[in-house]
Amino acid sequence: MRARAVEVLLVVHRFPPDSVGGTELYALRLAQHLADRGDGVTVLTYAQGNTREAVLREHQYQGIPVWRLSFDLNQTSNPILEEYDNPRVAGFLREALSARRPDLLHIAHFGYLSTSVLAVAKEIGIPAVVTLTDLWPICVTSRLVRSNDSLCTGPTDLGECVRCCTQMGPRGAPYARLARLVPTSVWRLMAGACGLPLVQSLPYLRWLDALATRHQVIRQRLLGAKAIFCPGEFVRQVLVRNGYPAHRIRHSPHGIEEPKRALRETPVGLAAKLRFGYVGPLARHKGAHLPVEAFASLGLDSQASLTYWGPVVGARASDSYGALVAERIAETKGANHEGPFPNETVGEIMARLDVLIVPSTWYENTPTVIYEALASGTPVVATDHGGMRELVDAYRGGWLFPRGDVRALASLMKRLVENRDLVRRAAAGIRRVPGFAAHFEEVALVYEQALSRESTP
The missing domain is CATH 3.40.50.2000 (Glycogen Phosphorylase B;)
Known part of the structure; x- marks a missing residue:
């Protein structure tokens, strides 16, 4: 029997009912399992807003407390930097976590809220666990698909990464035309000088500097987490090839809730069409x-x-x-x-x-x-x-x-x-797929290890 219940702040880029995708459903199932075993869980997520300042709205979804933090992503002087290191989110979290301190943070996706959640957790001394559900840590679009629709292997060509930034919706719009006009080779040359003080005075090159350091900053912060889960072995291997230590990323398929075959009126392949x-x-x-x-x-x-x-x-x-x-x-x-x-x-x-x-x-x-x-x-x-x-x-x-x-x-x-x-x-011939319960047992064990005094990243 556990000594006490655990208070978890579960962070995810979007959450139902605003958005329902694989990552959002993963976060919901994780929250439900935590609540079912008697733990306290609150979800922190992003909601589109029209103010520069972060505004909090609290409510419940299916009995789960939800903090929806809204702000305008476009009201920033450096949209590339704030995509992965957002001072507005950091400021909110410092105040919120000091007032209502959880035992642990579990981040299911960093989109919109950025890795500032990890930086603040480390600053305050709250252990963190991460689940990586896509390729966001190494790709600004999360997909590793170049602007010409060819597949990419990682952020090795800053010139190509610049063009991909134009796919960031409204945040990419201010420099989309410039990114298309300037040859990729020129972006590569500029990347080498973007850290110089004179260059830092130019807005577009401040953005380029932020893009150049994105991979390093994210990697450093992620490796400070107590554990990193990855549901797919393929994505795990991509991360390893891009500089993440293999032993730090745990392959843990999350499957689905209660996998069982549905009752069919007509068996597979026997309908008229x-x-x-x-x-x-x-x-x-x-x-x-x-x-x-x-x-x-x-x-x-x-x-x-x-x-x-x-x-x-x-x-x-x-x-x-x-x-x-x-x-x-x-x-x-x-x-x-x-x-x-x-x-x-x-x-x-x-x-x-x-x-x-x-x-x-x-x-x-x-x-x-x-x-x-x-x-x-x-x-x-x-x-x-x-x-x-x-x-x-x-x-x-x-x-x-x-x-x-x-x-x-x-x-x-x-x-x-x-x-x-x-x-x-x-x-x-389909083999049985894994159930979410097995993944949750592994997560719960990692929580216990992360909260023990002997646990180290």
């Missing part, structure tokens, strides 16, 4: 256009269907990527878009599919949607790289196709339509 599906936002980095383009090229609507579930990203703009994909779905015979869905209905959605398509164009970590599909007995067609390949291979869960290759995806879909035995055999 083979039912393909896409579950997630209609976003470019998710490759949302690929399934409908592949499906439309086949002309097999009498033998198969394609259904999308998920929100349209950038729905307010008629020419946004998401809106264009939605339009393409609407005009494609046999395809339809069901729109957003409550997360608790994911199991029901999977039970209505024969094959889930996960065509992301970035590496991914360990996509929760793949875990959900495999747990329901639904095989997966996924991009042949990163965390998608890792899960499909580990759980014998389906098939892979080359990144962004519409023809290869169409060929694979056609083969499955024409040979449904492949789908049925794949569904029958």
Whole structure:
């Protein structure tokens, strides 16, 4: 029996109901498990605001206390620096943690709130644990995809990193035009001089200096944490290749809550049509256009269907990527878009599919949607790289196709339509996916070690 309950401040970039993604759901499940075992847990997250000063709003979500810290990301003289080292967040935390000091911080994502949470925790003497759910520590966009859409291996070319910063939404807008006009080779030369006092007086080069030191500052702060969890072995290896000690990053798959096969009205592969599906936002980095383009090229609507579930990203703009994909779905015979869905209905959605398509164009970590599909007995067609390949291979869960290759995806879909035995055999051979409870037991043990006097990073 534990001596006492633990007070945990759980930090994450976004949190339901404002945003529901894999990382947000991980944070929610972690908070629920902590509460269920009698610990105190409060979630600290970001909410979009219109003031320079950080404003706190407190409320509860599903019984979990939530602190939503809002401020305008654009009201800053150095958007690159504040992306990973935010003095507004640091100032709030110093005051908040002094008044209501938790026993431990657990950071599920540093986005918007930055690594200032780690710096303040160390300053005050509160141990911290980190879970890395994507590639944010080594990439300003979290995805390691260059501005020309090619895959990247890490922040070794500052000139390329500058161009990627233009993808930071409004924060990247002030220097987007300059980044495009100045050749990459010039950015590389400027990087060598950006630390000089004279250069520091120029705003654009202060931003460049902040970008040049980003990787080093983040790495130093992360390695001060008591433990670093990573749910995917692929992402763990990428971090190791970019200077993180292998022994400091714990591979710990978090799986899903209570993995069990859904009850199906029609077994996999036995419906009148083979039912393909896409579950997630209609976003470019998710490759949302690929399934409908592949499906439309086949002309097999009498033998198969394609259904999308998920929100349209950038729905307010008629020419946004998401809106264009939605339009393409609407005009494609046999395809339809069901729109957003409550997360608790994911199991029901999977039970209505024969094959889930996960065509992301970035590496991914360990996509929760793949875990959900495999747990329901639904095989997966996924991009042949990163965390998608890792899960499909580990759980014998389906098939892979080359990144962004519409023809290869169409060929694979056609083969499955024409040979449904492949789908049925794949569904029958899926290995059991891990449950979240096993991951939580490991987290709880690390908490105990972190809170002991003998624990050292």
